[in-house]
Amino acid sequence: GENVEQHPSTLSVQEGDSAVIKCTYSDSASNYFPWYKQELGKGPQLIIDIRSNVGEKKDQRIAVTLNKTAKHFSLHITETQPEDSAVYFCAASRYSSASKIIFGSGTRLSIRP
Amino acid sequence: NAGVTQTPKFRILKIGQSMTLQCTQDMNHNYMYWYRQDPGMGLKLIYYSVGAGITDKGEVPNGYNVSRSTTEDFPLRLELAAPSQTSVYFCASSPIRTGTGGEAFFGQGTRLTVV
Numbered sequence: 001g002e003n004v005e006q007h008p009s010t011l012s013v014q015e016g017d018s019a020v021i022k023c024t025y026s027d028s029a030s031n032y033f034p035w036y037k038q039e040l041g042k043g044p045q046l047i048i049d050i051r052s053n054v055g056e057k058k059d060q061r062i063a064v065t066l067n068k069t070a071k072h073f074s075l076h077i078t079e080t081q082p083e084d085s086a087v088y089f090c091a092a093s094r095y096s097s098a099s100k101i102i103f104g105s106g107t108r109l110s111i112r113p
Numbered sequence: 114n115a116g117v118t119q120t121p122k123f124r125i126l127k128i129g130q131s132m133t134l135q136c137t138q139d140m141n142h143n144y145m146y147w148y149r150q151d152p153g154m155g156l157k158l159i160y161y162s163v164g165a166g167i168t169d170k171g172e173v174p175n176g177y178n179v180s181r182s183t184t185e186d187f188p189l190r191l192e193l194a195a196p197s198q199t200s201v202y203f204c205a206s207s208p209i210r211t212g213t214g215g216e217a218f219f220g221q222g223t224r225l226t227v228v
Contacts (some may be wrong), residue, residue, distance in 0.1 A: 009153070043117070043203050044156070068125025072143075089155055103155030
């Protein structure tokens with residue numbers, strides 16, 4: 001069945017450095033790719049998303065890239081700050097489906113002071 | 114601005130007991146979802162609803178039931194709790210289908226332990 005693989009499962013970076021989280025998906029019909037951030041004790045929150053008709057999207061310090069041919073997409077966080085410490089989930093879904101949003105297993109990002 | 118509210122936040126159940134996880138949203142969203150999050154895993158969809166009176170199964174519906182009598186409320190029922198249902202449960206809502214770019218708003222979660 002469809003799945004989304006996410007790497008790495010844990011990531012520790014020095015404050016100010018960049019962090020990259022990578023995901024691959026199996027369903028070639030997927031065309032919407034959101035990223036969620038989950039802080040301790042809270043539910044996930046959407047931070048950025050990308051549709052299949054664009055290859056890159058940026059919002060301040062975060063950016064997402066998509067390679068549809070390779071079925072890869074990545075989250076890039078630049079100039080990391082302590083408040084970036086959280087668990088990040090990628091997800092993939094088909095544009096017309098209410099149920100088929102498949103989440104990756106998550107990446108626990110820690111920012112070292 | 115409450116958003117999505119889940120109760121309780123924590124619960125310990127004995128095997129075979131029943132309980133209902135409550136979820137309510139005040140954003141007038143049509144779509145509501147229940148997910149479970151196991152340690153080190155992503156979220157798995159249990160059930161979802163596209164509007165009052167309409168529910169459908171997700172990826173892992175066995176052992177659960179839902180109802181949607183109003184737009185605001187989407188309770189999740191566990192009839193005979195089993196250890197495999199130990200997990201963190203998240204309720205979410207969205208104004209349009211998440212697959213079409215509708216942002217899902219999540220509650221804070223219910224941590225359930227079955228012993």
